[in-house]
Amino acid sequence: MxxxxxxxxxxxxxxxxxxxxxxxxxxxxxxxxxxxxxxxxxxxxxxxxxxxxxxxxxxxxxxxxxxxxxxxxxxxxxxxxxxxxxxxxxxxxxxxxxxxxxxxxxxxxxxxxxxxxxxxxxxxxxxxxxxxxxxxxxxxxxxxxxxxxxxxxxxxxxxxxxxxxxxxxxxxxxLGQQSAMGRVANLLLDLHRRAVAQCGADGPAVRLPINQIHIADATGLTSVHVCRTLKQMKLERLLEFGKGQLVLLDPERLAEIAQLDPEVELYQPPLAVA
Amino acid sequence: MxxxxxxxxxxxxxxxxxxxxxxxxxxxxxxxxxxxxxxxxxxxxxxxxxxxxxxxxxxxxxxxxxxxxxxxxxxxxxxxxxxxxxxxxxxxxxxxxxxxxxxxxxxxxxxxxxxxxxxxxxxxxxxxxxxxxxxxxxxxxxxxxxxxxxxxxxxxxxxxxxxxxxxxxxxxxxLGQQSAMGRVANLLLDLHRRAVAQCGADGPAVRLPINQIHIADATGLTSVHVCRTLKQMKLERLLEFGKGQLVLLDPERLAEIAQLDPEVELYQPPLAVA
DNA sequence: CGAGCGTTTGACAGACCTCAATATTGGTGG
DNA sequence: CCACCAATATTGAGGTCTGTCAAACGCTCG
Structure with missing residues (x-):
C-alpha cells in the first residue's frame, strides 16, 4: 500500500x-x-x-x-x-x-x-x-x-x-483554488510561521524535517512537479528549499502568491482560557 | 469581488x-x-x-x-x-x-x-x-x-x-488526490448522508438546495467540467442530479469511486456527552 | 414575451501528470 | 578515504485531464 x-x-x-x-x-x-x-x-x-x-x-x-x-x-x-x-x-x-x-x-x-x-x-x-x-x-x-x-x-x-x-x-x-505555486507557497509559509513560533529562527533559514515528496503529498501535486515549481520559485528569488532547509527570500510576494487575505489572521497561537 | x-x-x-x-x-x-x-x-x-x-x-x-x-x-x-x-x-x-x-x-x-x-x-x-x-x-x-x-x-x-x-x-x-468524478462522488455522498440524517428520505430522491455551480466551487472544478462529469455519471447509471434533486442509483460503486475506506466511519452524529 | 440564470455542448489550450533516464545526496562498509 | 547503494532530486518528452472561451438551449419569473 x-x-x-x-x-x-x-x-x-x-x-x-x-x-x-x-x-x-x-x-x-x-x-x-x-x-x-x-x-x-x-x-x-x-x-x-x-x-x-x-x-x-x-x-x-x-x-x-x-x-x-x-x-x-x-x-x-x-x-x-x-x-x-x-x-x-x-x-x-x-x-x-x-x-x-x-x-x-x-x-x-x-x-x-x-x-x-x-x-x-x-x-x-x-x-x-x-x-x-x-x-x-x-x-x-x-x-x-x-x-x-x-x-x-x-x-x-x-x-x-x-x-x-x-x-x-x-x-x-x-487545494481547491490555487495553482501549484500557490499551494506550495501556502504550505511553506504556514510551516515557516509555525516552526519559527516553536523555537524562533536563528537567521533567515529554518529547518523543516521534510522533503519534496512531503510537499507533493501535502499539496496534491507530484514530486516531479513540485521540483519544477520550487525551481521556478528559486529563479524568481521567492525562496530557497533544499536539504531540509527553507529560506524565505520574499515573504511579501509569497503571501501574494498564496493569496493570503491581509485582513485575516491565520495563525492561532495556543489559547489561554480564562 | x-x-x-x-x-x-x-x-x-x-x-x-x-x-x-x-x-x-x-x-x-x-x-x-x-x-x-x-x-x-x-x-x-x-x-x-x-x-x-x-x-x-x-x-x-x-x-x-x-x-x-x-x-x-x-x-x-x-x-x-x-x-x-x-x-x-x-x-x-x-x-x-x-x-x-x-x-x-x-x-x-x-x-x-x-x-x-x-x-x-x-x-x-x-x-x-x-x-x-x-x-x-x-x-x-x-x-x-x-x-x-x-x-x-x-x-x-x-x-x-x-x-x-x-x-x-x-x-x-x-481535493488533493481524487479525479473530478471522485470529488463529485465524495461531495454528493456526504450531502446525501447528512440530508437523510436530517429529515429522512421520502424515496430514493433527496432534495439538495444546490446547483452545479455550488458543486464546482466545493470541488475545485469549473461548472463546465462538473456538468460533463455529472453527465458521465448519469450515463454510467451512478446517480442523477437535477433541479435540486439527487438520486443515488449505485451507492456501492459511488463509494468505490470516492475511495471511501469501509473501515472508517465518516459520519459523526452529534455527540451526547455523559 | 423577454430577461436572467443555470445548463449543455464544442473546440481548443494549458497546467499538471506519466514515464524514463540521469544526477545528486547521504549513508554504509571495506 | 573510496566504492557502493538507496533514496531523493532533476530534467526531458509526450500525454491527459481539466480549464477557457464561446455559443446555444431551457427554465422560471415578471
Whole structure:
C-alpha cells in the first residue's frame, strides 16, 4: 500500500531536530503555558486540576518517545488514545486505495492527534513520527472524562480542535483554488510561521524535517512537479528549499502568491482560557 | 469581488425547503437531543444549565431567521457571535483575490458557524444562507463563558468542532488526490448522508438546495467540467442530479469511486456527552 | 414575451501528470 | 578515504485531464 513512507526521514540528517527541540529557548508564552511544551503538560494539568489531579489522572500523565518513521496509529484501525505532541514533528495522512496518500497535517508540539475517534471504529488517517518525538498519551475515555469535569481542560481541548479546523479550511482553500505555486507557497509559509513560533529562527533559514515528496503529498501535486515549481520559485528569488532547509527570500510576494487575505489572521497561537 | 453569490438559490424553486424543514418528522435521537434542532436548543440549555440558566444566559437564547442568499458574516470582517443552525442550510466559503471562491462547508442544522474568531480580527471565510434559515445566536464571549462554566456545554462544543475538523480532512483528501468524478462522488455522498440524517428520505430522491455551480466551487472544478462529469455519471447509471434533486442509483460503486475506506466511519452524529 | 440564470455542448489550450533516464545526496562498509 | 547503494532530486518528452472561451438551449419569473 505504501512503500511511500519507508525512510521518510532518513534524508535530512541528524541536525534537523535542533529546530523542534525545546532546549534552545522557551519562547515567551502567556500565563502558565510553555508555547512549546504547551497547555497539556503535567505541571499545567496539576495546576488546573489542583487537588483533584489524582482523581482525574489516576495513572498520572505518561510520556512516550517514538523514533522517526514509526507509525503512531493506522488508518482504518481503532485507536483508544489521544496524543499530545511535546516535541518533534508528526505527520498525518490518508492513504487511498490507488496507493496515493494525502498529507492532512504536519503536527507540531502542542497539537493534538487522535482526538476524533470513538475507540471502536477505524481512525480516519494514519499518524507517523516525522522526527523523533515525545508524546503525552491519554486513554481517550480518560481524556474525555477529565475534560468533562474540568471546563478549562475542555476549553483548551476545544481551542486545540478549533486550530485544527481552521488549518484544514485553509488547506481546502489552497487545494481547491490555487495553482501549484500557490499551494506550495501556502504550505511553506504556514510551516515557516509555525516552526519559527516553536523555537524562533536563528537567521533567515529554518529547518523543516521534510522533503519534496512531503510537499507533493501535502499539496496534491507530484514530486516531479513540485521540483519544477520550487525551481521556478528559486529563479524568481521567492525562496530557497533544499536539504531540509527553507529560506524565505520574499515573504511579501509569497503571501501574494498564496493569496493570503491581509485582513485575516491565520495563525492561532495556543489559547489561554480564562 | 463576487457577483458570484447573486441569486445563488433562485434556481431550485420554492420546494427546496421541504427537506430542511423540521416539520416532517423529528428523527429518533438519543437522550434529550433532537437530531435536527440539536444540542444547543433553548430547552436543552435549560436542562444542562438547570437553575444556572438565567445566570449563564442573562438575555436568554435568541433565535434569528435569515432569508436565502443573505450573508451572515463576511470574510475579512470581525464578527462577535457564534451561530448555531436550527433549520435550513448555510454555505461557508473563502473568496480569493482572483475572484474565485472555494466552498468550505455546507452547514446543516446542528452545525456551528463562526466559533473560531476572536472578535477583533477578520473572519477567515464568508457565511451565507443557502436557504431560509433559523439560527441560535450567541455573543461569542457569552458562548465561551457558558462553555467555560459548563463542561457539558464545553464538550458539546468540542464535539461539534471535531465534526468540522473531520469533515475538512475528508475534503482535503478528496481535493488533493481524487479525479473530478471522485470529488463529485465524495461531495454528493456526504450531502446525501447528512440530508437523510436530517429529515429522512421520502424515496430514493433527496432534495439538495444546490446547483452545479455550488458543486464546482466545493470541488475545485469549473461548472463546465462538473456538468460533463455529472453527465458521465448519469450515463454510467451512478446517480442523477437535477433541479435540486439527487438520486443515488449505485451507492456501492459511488463509494468505490470516492475511495471511501469501509473501515472508517465518516459520519459523526452529534455527540451526547455523559 | 423577454430577461436572467443555470445548463449543455464544442473546440481548443494549458497546467499538471506519466514515464524514463540521469544526477545528486547521504549513508554504509571495506 | 573510496566504492557502493538507496533514496531523493532533476530534467526531458509526450500525454491527459481539466480549464477557457464561446455559443446555444431551457427554465422560471415578471
Amino acid at each position: 505504501n512503500g511511500n513512507s519507508a525512510g521518510i526521514s532518513s534524508g535530512a540528517g541528524p541536525v534537523r531536530h535542533a529546530m523542534v527541540s525545546c532546549s534552545r529557548r522557551p519562547p515567551a508564552g502567556r500565563g502558565p503555558y510553555c508555547r512549546t511544551c504547551l497547555a497539556w503538560d503535567q505541571s499545567l494539568c496539576r495546576q488546573i486540576a489542583g487537588s483533584d489531579f489524582d482523581r482525574l489522572f489516576p495513572n498520572g500523565i505518561r510520556y512516550q518517545t517514538r523514533e522517526a518513521g514509526v507509525a503512531l496509529f493506522h488508518q482504518g484501525q481503532p485507536f483508544d488514545q489521544v496524543l499530545i505532541i511535546r516535541s518533534g514533528w508528526v505527520l498525518t495522512y490518508k492513504v487511498f486505495q490507488d496507493g496515493q496518500r494525502q498529507i492532512i497535517r504536519f503536527a507540531l508540539p502542542g497539537d493534538l492527534i487522535g482526538f476524533e475517534g470513538d475507540d471502536t471504529s477505524g481512525m480516519a488517517y494514519t499518524a507517523e513520527a516525522l522526527s523523533d518525538v515525545t508524546l503525552c498519551s491519554f486513554k481517550r475515555s480518560l481524556f474525555y472524562g477529565v475534560c468533562s469535569s474540568s471546563p478549562q481542560m475542555a476549553m483548551n481541548f476545544a481551542a486545540a480542535v478549533t486550530r485544527e479546523a481552521l488549518a484544514a479550511w485553509n488547506h481546502v482553500g489552497a | 463576487n457577483g458570484n453569490s447573486a441569486g445563488i438559490s433562485s434556481g431550485a424553486g420554492p420546494v427546496r425547503h421541504a427537506m430542511v424543514s423540521c416539520s416532517r418528522r423529528p428523527p429518533a435521537g438519543r437522550g434529550p437531543y433532537c437530531r435536527t434542532c440539536l444540542a444547543w436548543d433553548q430547552s436543552l440549555c435549560r436542562q444542562i444549565a438547570g437553575s444556572d440558566f438565567d445566570r449563564l444566559f442573562p438575555n436568554g437564547i435568541r433565535y434569528q431567521t435569515r432569508e436565502a442568499g443573505v450573508a451572515l458574516f463576511h470574510q475579512g470582517q470581525p464578527f462577535d457571535q457564534v451561530l448555531i443552525i436550527r433549520s435550513g442550510w448555510v454555505l461557508t466559503y473563502k473568496v480569493f483575490q482572483d475572484g474565485q471562491r472555494q466552498i468550505i462547508r455546507f452547514a446543516l442544522p446542528g452545525d456551528l458557524i463562526g466559533f473560531e474568531g476572536d472578535d477583533t480580527s477578520g473572519m477567515a471565510y464568508t457565511a451565507e444562507a443557502l436557504s431560509d434559515v433559523t439560527l441560535c445566536s450567541f455573543k461569542r464571549s457569552l458562548f465561551y463563558g457558558v462553555c467555560s462554566s459548563s463542561p457539558q456545554m464545553a464538550m458539546n462544543f468540542a464535539a461539534a468542532v471535531t465534526r468540522e475538523a473531520l469533515a475538512a480532512w475528508n475534503h482535503v483528501g478528496a
